[in-house]
Amino acid sequence: MPEASPPQAPRHAPRHRSLHLRLALCLVAAAVAAISIHMTLTLWPVPQLMASLGHEALAPWSGAALALTGLLILPIAWGLASLLLMPLTRLLRALESTVLSYRDGEFGSAIAADPPGGLTELASLMRLHSELGQALREQRRHLAQRELLLDTVVQNTPVALVLTDAQERIAYANIAARQLLDQGRSLAGRALDEVLAESSQDMREAILGAQDGLFSVTLEGQEERFHLSMRDFRLQGQPHRLRLLRRMTRELSRQEVASWKRVIRVISHELNNSLAPISSLAHSGAELSRRGQHERVPGVFASIGDRARHLHQFLSGYASFAKLPAPVLAAVEWAPFVESLGAHYPLVIAGELPAVPGRFDAAQMAQALINLLKNAHESGSAPEGVSLTVSAAREDWRIEIGDRGPGMTETQLSQALLPFYSTKRSGSGLGLALAREIAEAHGGRIAMGNREGGGLWVAISWPRS
Incomplete structure (x- = not known):
């Protein structure tokens, strides 16, 4: 619908008197009233009336005459002041009402036009206030249209989007996120860990973690790979975290063919x-x-x-x-195994090594980790910046290699595990791909992401049993 045009000003607008003119007229009226009262009390007819009653008349400049004149002029001055301030009082009440409406987000309130004889200053103020209300209504309309467009785009994007507050309660989730995490049911207001309670362990660990990376889940009997990216920011003064989960299976398949x-x-x-x-x-x-x-x-x-x-x-x-053979699982002590890795490339052991022996194919796992250590040293990281961490979760073993190189872009992270993809000019692109094959042969997975403070981390995890 076309918007209604603003009302046109009448051809013969009422003439407004200025505040200075009104004040001058009120002062003149008060002075005339005071002189009339004083003359009435001291000249005629009050002195004649008092003389007929046998009382002495008031002297024109006596204190009693002046005091009585001032006392009688007070109600008149009060009435004139009320008459002068009446337009101001009416406007202030109207302004208070419209300001309260603005506070509640309602911009449709308007101040009625001042009746004929109103103040020029107030007419200009009401006109400006009306223009302000019109501008706010237009801005709100445009903002509502932009919000509707943005919500439509976000809701229909194939990328799953989850926004959580400081307590990790879901503030917003689009259609793709609802389908991925809870079969299309609403997620707003629910705790993230409760929503992920029925999800796979890989998805739960990746989403509840604090780093970007790739992970795999099984959906409808097929393995799907996702790339997770997280961003922290403040919304309305409160910390929030935005998680974006992009399905990479088709893209990775195309990249594998390439x-x-x-x-x-x-x-x-x-x-x-x-x-x-x-x-x-x-x-x-x-x-x-x-x-x-x-x-x-x-x-x-x-x-x-x-x-x-x-x-x-x-x-x-x-x-x-x-032709990677099937792994031969055996108990492996961590201390000599890690020491053998250090013989190939220097590393710093972060934390304590588990006392319980691991169970894996030592030769294959060493081959995978040596490739990761080689990449870490070739990244430009200082030797003391290359670290190795071995942790024993409740269900998985996890070995993480970290460096302090330049890290990777999101595009490089999404393709790093592909066979024959390399960020190095002379690289074969087999190191990470071979590590991925070894991890998956052990029933586990490989994940990677950028470290806080710079650098890259690559982690291999596999079941303890």
Whole structure:
């Protein structure tokens, strides 16, 4: 609907008198009334009436005459002051009413136009107040439209959004969050830990944790991977935390296909780079033998051997990733195991090592952790900034490697576990992917995120039983 246009001013608007004119008229009226009363008391007819009654008349400038004149002028002055202040009093009451309405969020109240003969100053004030009310109504209308648009976008986004207050009670959750956490039921006002009571342990640990990262859950019989990011801020002066859970399964599948295409290109390129020189050297060796230059043939064979060894090392790295055997679980003491890792790369042990032995494939787990330690040292972190933490939760073992390098962006975090993805120019992209394979072979998972104060953490967890 088109908005109603503001009322037009009448062609012949009533003429307003200014406050100064009214005050001057009131003072003149009060002076005239005082003189009239004084003359009535001292000149006529009160002196004649008092003389007829045998009483002495009041002298014009006697104290009694002046006092009586002042006493009689008081009601008149009070009436004139009330008449002068009547428009002000009416306006103040109207302003008080509209201010109370503004406090309650109602901007539809308006002050009635001043009747003819009102004050010029008050007419201008009421006009400005009316314009203020109109501006506030327009702003509220635009704000309501923007809030409706924002709520529509947030409610229909595929990213699950959960906003909690300082007591971790849910203040807001969109449709995707309600579907993910409680089958579409309302979450507002409920405690987050109560909502997550029926969720999987991986989801519960990730959401209730304090760091961004990736985690996996099983939904409707299929494994789904999510990326969790958290942000803390103040809303209406109170601390709040916003959690965003983005489903990454399809994106990761697309990235995996792209990664396989990339590795095929890499292997083809490496094979061509090795086979072409080998073919050329073999032809050169045959020509040297035909010409009888046998003293140069051993050098040709040595070059062919070097290229073959390089190709074997290149392919064995990919073969170890593609043919990971099933882990052989056994009890492992933590102290000698961690000490063997320190022999490869320096590390700082954070906290105490568990007294209870762990149960895992020591060779495979060492291979995964050595890759993580290698990445930590190559991140640019100082050696003393590389730490290792072993913790024993109620149901899981957890080993975390931390560094003080530059960390990763959210895009890098979402792709870091993909095979053949690397942030390093000369990296193969197999270290984290192999660690993920080893963790999942043990029935566990790998998670990673940025550390507070800078750096990256990567954690492998698996069941204790």
